[in-house]
Amino acid sequence: MRPMIKTKLALAALSLSLAASPIALSAHEPPANATVEQMADHALEYDKLAWDFVEGITTEVGPRQAGTEAEKRGREWAMAWMRKHGFQNVADEPFEMETWVPGTMHHAEITSPFPQPLVIQPLGGSASTGPEGITAEVVYFETIGDLNAAPEGSLNGKIAYISHSMTPTQDGSQYGFAGPARWVGASIAKQKGAVATVIKSVGTDYHRNPHTGGTRVVENMIPAGALTLPDAANLERMFARADGKPIVMKLVLTPENIGTQVSGNVLGEIVGRDPSLPPILVACHIDSWWNAPGAFDDGAGCGIVAAAALNVAKSGQPLRTIRVLMAGAEEVGLYGSVAYSKAHIDEPIGVGIESDFGADRIWQFQSNFRETNPQLHAMLASSVARFGVAGSSTVATGGADINISRDQKGPIIDLQQDGTRYFDLHHTPDDTLDKIDPVQLRQNVAVWTQVVGILANYPGDIATGE
Amino acid sequence: MRPMIKTKLALAALSLSLAASPIALSAHEPPANATVEQMADHALEYDKLAWDFVEGITTEVGPRQAGTEAEKRGREWAMAWMRKHGFQNVADEPFEMETWVPGTMHHAEITSPFPQPLVIQPLGGSASTGPEGITAEVVYFETIGDLNAAPEGSLNGKIAYISHSMTPTQDGSQYGFAGPARWVGASIAKQKGAVATVIKSVGTDYHRNPHTGGTRVVENMIPAGALTLPDAANLERMFARADGKPIVMKLVLTPENIGTQVSGNVLGEIVGRDPSLPPILVACHIDSWWNAPGAFDDGAGCGIVAAAALNVAKSGQPLRTIRVLMAGAEEVGLYGSVAYSKAHIDEPIGVGIESDFGADRIWQFQSNFRETNPQLHAMLASSVARFGVAGSSTVATGGADINISRDQKGPIIDLQQDGTRYFDLHHTPDDTLDKIDPVQLRQNVAVWTQVVGILANYPGDIATGE
Numbered sequence: 013m014r015p016m017i018k019t020k021l022a023l024a025a026l027s028l029s030l031a032a033s034p035i036a037l038s039a040h041e042p043p044a045n046a047t048v049e050q051m052a053d054h055a056l057e058y059d060k061l062a063w064d065f066v067e068g069i070t071t072e073v074g075p076r077q078a079g080t081e082a083e084k085r086g087r088e089w090a091m092a093w094m095r096k097h098g099f100q101n102v103a104d105e106p107f108e109m110e111t112w113v114p115g116t117m118h119h120a121e122i123t124s125p126f127p128q129p130l131v132i133q134p135l136g137g138s139a140s141t142g143p144e145g146i147t148a149e150v151v152y153f154e155t156i157g158d159l160n161a162a163p164e165g166s167l168n169g170k171i172a173y174i175s176h177s178m179t180p181t182q183d184g185s186q187y188g189f190a191g192p193a194r195w196v197g198a199s200i201a202k203q204k205g206a207v208a209t210v211i212k213s214v215g216t217d218y219h220r221n222p223h224t225g226g227t228r229v230v231e232n233m234i235p236a237g238a239l240t241l242p243d244a245a246n247l248e249r250m251f252a253r254a255d256g257k258p259i260v261m262k263l264v265l266t267p268e269n270i271g272t273q274v275s276g277n278v279l280g281e282i283v284g285r286d287p288s289l290p291p292i293l294v295a296c297h298i299d300s301w302w303n304a305p306g307a308f309d310d311g312a313g314c315g316i317v318a319a320a321a322l323n324v325a326k327s328g329q330p331l332r333t334i335r336v337l338m339a340g341a342e343e344v345g346l347y348g349s350v351a352y353s354k355a356h357i358d359e360p361i362g363v364g365i366e367s368d369f370g371a372d373r374i375w376q377f378q379s380n381f382r383e384t385n386p387q388l389h390a391m392l393a394s395s396v397a398r399f400g401v402a403g404s405s406t407v408a409t410g411g412a413d414i415n416i417s418r419d420q421k422g423p424i425i426d427l428q429q430d431g432t433r434y435f436d437l438h439h440t441p442d443d444t445l446d447k448i449d450p451v452q453l454r455q456n457v458a459v460w461t462q463v464v465g466i467l468a469n470y471p472g473d474i475a476t477g478e
Numbered sequence: 479m480r481p482m483i484k485t486k487l488a489l490a491a492l493s494l495s496l497a498a499s500p501i502a503l504s505a506h507e508p509p510a511n512a513t514v515e516q517m518a519d520h521a522l523e524y525d526k527l528a529w530d531f532v533e534g535i536t537t538e539v540g541p542r543q544a545g546t547e548a549e550k551r552g553r554e555w556a557m558a559w560m561r562k563h564g565f566q567n568v569a570d571e572p573f574e575m576e577t578w579v580p581g582t583m584h585h586a587e588i589t590s591p592f593p594q595p596l597v598i599q600p601l602g603g604s605a606s607t608g609p610e611g612i613t614a615e616v617v618y619f620e621t622i623g624d625l626n627a628a629p630e631g632s633l634n635g636k637i638a639y640i641s642h643s644m645t646p647t648q649d650g651s652q653y654g655f656a657g658p659a660r661w662v663g664a665s666i667a668k669q670k671g672a673v674a675t676v677i678k679s680v681g682t683d684y685h686r687n688p689h690t691g692g693t694r695v696v697e698n699m700i701p702a703g704a705l706t707l708p709d710a711a712n713l714e715r716m717f718a719r720a721d722g723k724p725i726v727m728k729l730v731l732t733p734e735n736i737g738t739q740v741s742g743n744v745l746g747e748i749v750g751r752d753p754s755l756p757p758i759l760v761a762c763h764i765d766s767w768w769n770a771p772g773a774f775d776d777g778a779g780c781g782i783v784a785a786a787a788l789n790v791a792k793s794g795q796p797l798r799t800i801r802v803l804m805a806g807a808e809e810v811g812l813y814g815s816v817a818y819s820k821a822h823i824d825e826p827i828g829v830g831i832e833s834d835f836g837a838d839r840i841w842q843f844q845s846n847f848r849e850t851n852p853q854l855h856a857m858l859a860s861s862v863a864r865f866g867v868a869g870s871s872t873v874a875t876g877g878a879d880i881n882i883s884r885d886q887k888g889p890i891i892d893l894q895q896d897g898t899r900y901f902d903l904h905h906t907p908d909d910t911l912d913k914i915d916p917v918q919l920r921q922n923v924a925v926w927t928q929v930v931g932i933l934a935n936y937p938g939d940i941a942t943g944e
Contacts, residue, residue: 067715
């Protein structure tokens with residue numbers, strides 16, 4: 013199905029253009045007839061597109077919870093931005109989904125023995141306490157393993173509190189260790205008889221902004237919320253100081269399921285010279301949790317992928333189409349990514365790449381075709397070395413928004429971002445524009461411009477080089 | 479009134495003991511028969527008292543808004559702590575005051591042209607919008623000077639927004655420049671016809687926790703609230719992006735005046751050998767704003783002054799009484815400090831010192847008797863040089879809680895703390911225990927132990943040396 017061409021010759025030509033990239037840093041405009049390399053270098057110093065996107069969507073839309081009118085405004089805003097900047101085939105692909113909203117009452121307090129308020133927000137998918145709330149003794153679990161070990165019925169009428177610690181890591185790997193407290197804690201506590209679950213936020217900052225996020229929904233779901241790290245530490249000190257007296261908490265959380273609502277994916281393209289070649293899919297997500305303006309997660313990602321596509325277009329119409337997918341309803345269960353894959357599964361994707369881990373610098377290049385197309389892998393890796401990006405033998409598995417690439421078992425690239433600060437901001441009210449370092453944001457755009465530019469002009473099969 | 483003794487001789491003896499202070503850092507307990515100097519050195523490494531106080535009051539009481547039951551629990555907690563640690567004459571001196579409470583609805587949103595919620599909290603003393611709220615156009619003022627220049631009636635039916643910037647400073651001097659937006663902004667906006675005022679928080683951090691604080695109350699007071707810095711920056715970007723369209727805000731703030739309530743001052747003493755000598759007054763405040771657990775402001779201050787008094791007592795009964803004043807209702811208008819001065823104005827205070835600027839290191843020693851008692855000033859200043867504290871010719875004016883020293887025109891010392899981080903936390907939910915650096919907290923206790931130890935054993939008149 014894919015056109016066979018003289019790949020080695022093409023690679024040689026690309027390598028040549030890579031070697032000969034005079035940099036015109038003194039100009040704020042890229043040089044006339046700029047190469048991909050020149051566009052990438054220019055982006056490192058001067059890109060404003062990614063910032064413009066993330067500033068615009070966080071300022072003019074703000075939080076955009078999946079399935080709500082705010083997310084719809086986010087889609088409309090993004091489509092208008094893409095049209096203004098010259099994307100083609102800009103469209104909204106709606107889909108339906110069951111929709112949870114957080115409600116307006118988010119309150120916790122210790123009523124005994126140390127009465128005081130705590131800062132809490134509900135977990136996505138959790139149940140309501142009703143406006144009158146519930147008041148119950150809190151049972152402490154240091155880890156999710158301890159909760160798992162609690163006998164059936166041992167939490168009858170109690171609130172389970174799950175502690176755990178999370179350390180900032182460059183690669184975000186701690187999320188896998190700390191995340192289960194949020195992902196499945198409430199469902200396990202419910203099995204043991206708990207009437208509600210509160211967790212220490214899955215996060216690494218000490219500010220009074222809870223980290224929300226989805227939790228596994230089971231039948232007769234119970235209320236569940238996240239305390240901030242300072243509140244959780246305070247609660248743990250209470251256990252240490254209560255001399256065995258019960259710690260009693262009142263909890264008022266009023267989320268609601270509002271039934272089937274419309275969400276949607278936003279698409280836009282830089283149409284390539286040869287539309288018969290499978291497109292380069294660059295993805296991000298448009299939605300955020302209700303509490304977060306979604307600058308890091310994932311306004312920045314959408315800004316980065318869109319800016320890279322536009323920068324590549326400025327170096328001349330690419331051989332392949334670059335398709336931007338701004339997925340809807342990622343946070344609440346990857347509905348957009350799933351819907352896109354289902355609708356487009358029969359249209360081969362050349363390669364899938366996603367940006368959804370903040371706006372700090374890219375430090376590593378990974379692909380899943382290092383063994384099958386080593387020349388392309390090596391060229392891509394070396395092309396971004398000048399931006400401080402290392403190579404890797406780790407096999408890329410792709411992010412949440414490129415289900416289609418996994419479903420097609422197609423080529424995937426991961427441009428790993430520095431996640432050290434990511435879980436300070438993830439799913440919190442603190443995910444605001446001011447957290448974005450414009451210098452690191454531009455490094456992202458530069459790396460993406462370079463990688464997408466090579467891929468969009470690559471004539472062969474990306475997986476095999478043939 | 480004050481006993482005349484051979485001051486120079488006494489000074490010489492004190493200097494000698496200062497010079498000969500073998501340090502026993504290897505022991506966690508201070509040496510037997512420790513000198514003041516040894517107690518100060520020991521505190522630098524090992525003090526746990528100040529931490530115990532601030533951990534205890536923030537964990538077991540939490541926020542303690544003046545005039546409420548929570549403040550009362552704070553007083554009771556502090557008295558129990560003082561009794562447990564050996565203070566004498568521990569007592570509560572109640573007073574009455576008009577009491578404002580914040581209510582429970584604190585909501586702001588932009589309704590047009592960029593609908594989204596903003597994070598807000600009311601200013602102390604401000605009026606209620608009622609639960610239905612008010613919706614009005616927002617008028618932007620870059621500075622309080624610009625607001626002052628607005629014509630009478632020009633804000634009829636509008637919400638005034640006052641921007642201003644605050645830079646972190648070691649000495650906190652920026653508070654004087656940025657503070658007026660909060661202190662008087664609403665009262666000025668009201669004169670011009672505004673129906674409400676919102677300000678950018680008087681603070682230096684970019685987290686979604688507003689900085690509350692008192693505002694001048696005038697007849698027919700209007701609602702007033704503080705936005706966080708990220709929210710204020712967002713609002714300002716909206717003005718830049720609205721193409722002249724009006725920015726409309728809905729505001730729901732429901733504070734209440736609940737009439738006359740009881741607050742109180744907490745007192746405790748280390749009784750001196752000569753009760754006829756005027757006591758050393760060491761002060762802090764026990765209350766906090768409703769939104770803030772009050773670790774930096776001012777649980778730490780109370781911990782520091784109480785720990786210093788106890789450390790001095792461990793070096794032997796001091797000559798003079800050390801009186802700890804934990805003032806009530808400081809935040810809402812220095813009611814405790816005023817009440818204490820009124821009740822005790824006829825009892826001379828030897829010297830007044832206050833700790834109420836967080837828990838970071840002390841960097842400067844100031845007094846108001848450098849010219850009248852240069853020997854004592856110099857000895858005190860040199861005694862704390864080993865803790866990194868510089869001298870100063872600035873005349874100490876004292877803090878909020880030692881009105882009595884100003885009213886008596888008596889001696890005052892200021893132990894200036896590093897305020898660089900102070901306005902990240904001041905009057906916010908983020909004022910939690912985890913923000914306290916135990917190393918710097920102990921430096922405070924060491925400096926205070928040294929200074930209070932010298933003063934409590936100083937036989938002459940502190941102002942004159944006679």
